[in-house]
Amino acid sequence: xQSRIRKKDITDSPTTLLKQSGNALIIKTNKMAIxxxxxxxxxxxxxxxxxxxxxxxxxxxxxGANNTHVGAHYLMGRIYMEQLDDYKNxxxxxxxxxxxxxxxxxxxxxxxxxLILLNNYQEAExxxxxxxxxxxxxxxxxxxxxxxxxxxxxxxxxxxxxxxxAKRSALNTNFRSFLDKEIDRVTSKKEEVKKASKSKxxxxxxx
Numbered sequence: 120x121q122s123r124i125r126k127k128d129i130t131d132s133p134t135t136l137l138k139q140s141g142n143a144l145i146i147k148t149n150k151m152a153i154x155x156x157x158x159x160x161x162x163x164x165x166x167x168x169x170x171x172x173x174x175x176x177x178x179x180x181x182x183g184a185n186n187t188h189v190g191a192h193y194l195m196g197r198i199y200m201e202q203l204d205d206y207k208n209x210x211x212x213x214x215x216x217x218x219x220x221x222x223x224x225x226x227x228x229x230x231x232x233x234l235i236l237l238n239n240y241q242e243a244e245x246x247x248x249x250x251x252x253x254x255x256x257x258x259x260x261x262x263x264x265x266x267x268x269x270x271x272x273x274x275x276x277x278x279x280x281x282x283x284x285a286k287r288s289a290l291n292t293n294f295r296s297f298l299d300k301e302i303d304r305v306t307s308k309k310e311e312v313k314k315a316s317k318s319k320x321x322x323x324x325x326x
Contacts, residue, residue, distance in 0.1 A: 156181045160190050167194060171202055189223045192216040196226075200233050209233055221249075224256040231264055235271065243268055259288035263298065266305070275309035 163177040175198060181191040196212030199205040213230035216223060227250025234243035247265045250256050266281030279302055286298040 156185050156188060156191075160188065160194075163191070163194060167198070168202065171198065174198065187219055189216050189220040189226075192219065193223060193226045193229070196233075197229055200229065200236075206233060206237060210237075222253055222255075224250065224253050227253070227256060228260050228264060231261070231268075235264070235268055238271075240268055240271060259285045259290070259294065261285075262288060263301070266301065270305055270308075273312070275305050275312070278305050279309075 159177045159181050163174045163181070166174040166177070168174075174194070178191045178195050178198075181188050182195070185191075192212045193216040196209045196216060199212060200209035203209075210230075210233060213226055213233060216226045217230065227246055231243045231246045231250065234240070234246060244265070247261050247268065250261050251258055251265075262281050262285035266278045266285065269275075269278040269281060282298050282302045282305065286295055286302075289295045289298060
């Protein structure tokens with residue numbers, strides 16, 4: 120007996136039904152459309168940030184053809200943040216990317232960076248905490264950004280711990296050297312704040 124196929128089974132499926140034989144379905148996937156979008160997305164990545172116009176054109180085509188393409192939303196978010204200083208639209212695209220696929224790791228760093236720029240520290244911390252737990256995420260970069268976040272809070276000891284954690288995870292020699300400088304910088308900053316605080320107390324006591 121042949122199984123019945125509902126209209127919903129066909130329209131909701133990303134594949135095209137060609138033939139039914141008993142319970143076996145022979146299907147054909149529209150790989151050409153998927154491949155074209157991926158090629159354009161890769162080209163957009165290659166163009167960024169050297170040819171913004173070409174990059175935007177390709178991303179608009181990809182999103183127009185497939186509004187669920189995570190990478191295209193992520194990269195569009197970066198363009199709005201880094202090139203256009205349009206933080207409202209940048210936030211929209213980053214949120215869309217995370218909504219479509221919360222395991223797409225590059226989004227976490229740049230979205231958290233945007234939230235720090237917007238002084239939304241609590242949300243930035245939440246995004247970073249989640250990002251660090253995602254398999255395959257760049258934990259060194261996320262820990263570094265977490266250090267910047269705690270420095271904004273003026274929690275210099277915690278910031279220093281984050282920079283050290285980032286260094287432990289880092290595999291790039293240049294990045295490790297950079298983190299050494301960040302550790303020295305935040306240590307020096309902490310000492311300066313201490314001295315300034317002591318100086319204020321002395322002035323108050325004299326009065």
